[in-house]
Every structure is written in C-alpha cells, then in structure tokens.
Amino acid sequence: MSSLKTAGWLDWYQNPSRPTFRLPPGTVDAHCHVFGPQAEFPFAPERKYTPCDGGKDELFALRDHLGVARNVIVQATCHGADNTAMVDAVRAASGRARGIATVRPDIGEHELLELDAAGVRGVRFNFVRRLVDTSPKEDLSTIAKKVAPLGWHVVLYFESADLPELEGFFGSLPTPLVVDHMGRPDVTQPVGGPQFIRFLRFVDANDVWVKVSCPERLSVTGPAALNGERHAYTDVVPFGRRVVAEFPDRVLWGTDWPHPNLTDHMPDDGLLVDHVPQVAVTAEQQRKLLVDNPMSLYWPGEDV
Ligand code: 0GY
Numbered sequence: 001m002s003s004l005k006t007a008g009w010l011d012w013y014q015n016p017s018r019p020t021f022r023l024p025p026g027t028v029d030a031h032c033h034v035f036g037p038q039a040e041f042p043f044a045p046e047r048k049y050t051p052c053d054g055g056k057d058e059l060f061a062l063r064d065h066l067g068v069a070r071n072v073i074v075q076a077t078c079h080g081a082d083n084t085a086m087v088d089a090v091r092a093a094s095g096r097a098r099g100i101a102t103v104r105p106d107i108g109e110h111e112l113l114e115l116d117a118a119g120v121r122g123v124r125f126n127f128v129r130r131l132v133d134t135s136p137k138e139d140l141s142t143i144a145k146k147v148a149p150l151g152w153h154v155v156l157y158f159e160s161a162d163l164p165e166l167e168g169f170f171g172s173l174p175t176p177l178v179v180d181h182m183g184r185p186d187v188t189q190p191v192g193g194p195q196f197i198r199f200l201r202f203v204d205a206n207d208v209w210v211k212v213s214c215p216e217r218l219s220v221t222g223p224a225a226l227n228g229e230r231h232a233y234t235d236v237v238p239f240g241r242r243v244v245a246e247f248p249d250r251v252l253w254g255t256d257w258p259h260p261n262l263t264d265h266m267p268d269d270g271l272l273v274d275h276v277p278q279v280a281v282t283a284e285q286q287r288k289l290l291v292d293n294p295m296s297l298y299w300p301g302e303d304v
Helices: 056-066 084-092 109-118 137-150 160-172 194-205 234-246 269-279 283-298
Strands: 028-032 070-074 097-101 120-126 153-157 177-179 209-211
Touching (some): 028 056, 028 283, 056 070, 056 084, 070 283, 084 097, 109 120, 120 137, 137 160, 194 234, 234 269, 269 283
Parallel strands (some): 028 070, 070 097, 097 120, 120 153, 153 177
C-alpha cells in the first residue's frame, strides 16, 4: 500500500529549462537523492515526511538534460537507514554515481564492504530536528570509527545556529568532513557577520569540504529573476562566492534534486545551474567546484 504525500509538499519541477551556463565536461552533481519509487522501495516507517516518487530514471534524465556527468546520491531521510533505493541507483549508474549512506552503529564489516563495493563513499549525520531524531553522539562516533578505515567521509547536515554546540564533536571525528548547504546560513545576516565567520573558521580549522548548494532553500528573496536575467536567489550569492573564494579546492556543488520539503516554490533545475557562475566567477573556480574537487573526493585517480 502506498502512503500519501505530505500535505503542502511540492513535486519536483517538470521540464526544467535548459541552462544558459554550459557545465564543463565531467561535472559532478554532488548532492542529490532518490525517493523510491515507493512501490519498489517503500519509505521508512520512522520518516518525518512522505515525498512524491523521484527515482533513478528521472534522476538520470535530469543529469543528461543539464549536462551533468556524474552524481553523488545522498540517502534521504524518508528512507531511514534502508539504503536499498540509493544503492540500486548507484549500481544502475555503472560507475557514474557514488553514494552516501545512513547506517546504524551496529552495522557489520561485511555490510560496510558491500556498500563500499556498490560505490558508497560516506555516511551522513543529520542534526536537523524537523528531519530526524538525531542519534546520540556516541553512536555517531562508533559509526565514524567503523567507516574511517574504508577511506569514507562523514557528511554533516545541521542548522547554522547549532554549530557552536556541535563543532567540538565534529572536530573529534576521525574522517574527512563534508558540510551540506554551506552550513545553512541565515542569509539575512551579513556575510561578514559573526555567524558565517564562525562557520568559515570552522571550515578552515578542520579542512572541511563545503557544498555550495541549495540557494533555493536558503534564499529569502526567492527565484525572482533580476532584470530579466537568469540570476535567481541573489541574496545567497555573497555567501557562495565567499566560500568558493576562500576554499576553492574544497567546494562541491549539487542540485539537491528532487528537493525535499519545499512548500513555497520548487526550483527550476536549469536555473540552479545558472546560479553556478554567480558564485564561481572564474573558469578555474568553476572547474574546481564542478569537476576537480568532486572527482578527487569521489573518483580519485580516475579521468574525467
Ligand atoms: C536536503 C535537505 C533536506 C532534506 C533531506 O534527507 C532529507 O530528507 O536532506 C531538507 O529538508 O532540508 O539536503 O535534501
């Protein structure tokens, strides 16, 4: 039996526009998800939302439409710690996708090795209360210790207001760290204000990788185009630009398709691609953000 979608929840954008910006060959969409399809891959009973379906076939169609070469598919909370749909998608991509899993602390070595063989390269720790009941830190430390020998990293998702409480714990983890959506800054505060500066210092001190992603989730001004140009989410631009300028070798980009939990508007994924040259303003920054950095983290040693 299939569950009904959460009320007010918008479906992913049909027929996205063709971006004006041409993504460089080998571009990696380093943050996207699959939702089901639930008839094949049921959602987890403990989930906090029920999405529409957004399966691997639609993801790969978007990849090809936008001119993306590879995907990093991050386990979505609606699937809990059942990684079947994500792993199925990664396998189906025949080497053109990697995965980020959600696992429990009692996971065995055999299961971890199977995930690794399928293309999983990290685990996600989620501290966003509307999405999960966050696991105790001891459990997360146990998981990090188990995955570190595989060369995996930990993807961190948290609200910017929670960073002061969490950064000591993050610094204690034995793996590389990757932060989702620039640590979710409050973009109504100045880019040089205490909250974002604290985030930048945390990134610097711990060699953190940062996803310059989700302007649509962070923006207050929204997708309104400026002067008829394809410049949306302008209030987020200074934040992305600052991260790319300070850490050009540790930034990643992703679409976040199929965009969970959006209720006010659903982004046109073509417009999200056109946001990229707003934040990565030189060809070199763009190549690092879109190709070199994600390749070195997820496909080390492989040619584009
Ligand atoms: C994102 C953001 C969100 C949701 C999830 O796994 C998820 O459910 O990541 C969110 O609601 O902010 O990265 O997709």
